Every structure is written in C-alpha cells, then in structure tokens.
Amino acid sequence: MEPKKDEALLRLLGGNNFLLIRFLAPVYPGALELEASVIASIAPIRDALQWLEGLAFCGLNFWYLAALIKERRPRRFDL
Numbered sequence: 108m109e110p111k112k113d114e115a116l117l118r119l120l121g122g123n124n125f126l127l128i129r130f131l132a133p134v135y136p137g138a139l140e141l142e143a144s145v146i147a148s149i150a151p152i153r154d155a156l157q158w159l160e161g162l163a164f165c166g167l168n169f170w171y172l173a174a175l176i177k178e179r180r181p182r183r184f185d186l
Contacts, residue, residue, distance in 0.1 A: 116145065116148060116149065119141070119145045120145060120149075129142060
C-alpha cells in the first residue's frame, strides 16, 4: 500500500474506534459504507494475523501440555 493510503486507513480506523462511525448512521447515510470499505481494505491482513495468532496459541498449548505431562511423570530415584 502507498503511504497516503496507509495514513488514510489509520485515520479511518481511529475514527471508527474513537468516534464510533456506526453511531453516525442515522444522520450520515454513508457511515455504514465507509465502515464496510475500511473493513474490506484490511480484511486480508486481519485474516493473516488471526491465523498466525491461532497458530501461536496452538503451539503454546502443546508446549504447556508437554510441560504438564513432564511435571506429572513420577520420578524414580532408585534407578
């Protein structure tokens, strides 16, 4: 993306988060289209980040499970 598009996207996201664009819908008919265009423009990035987050969470769960199994394994000191 171009720097101007990135800047505009960040402004729209900030406006959506802080000014709550959806609540403008009764007085500004284009608010929902604006929100939809912002969502559509960041959807691929958001989906990729959610997939990576899920992958990291899954790996962390396996790591925790392995640590729990290792911890609960009875220790035999007589060997």
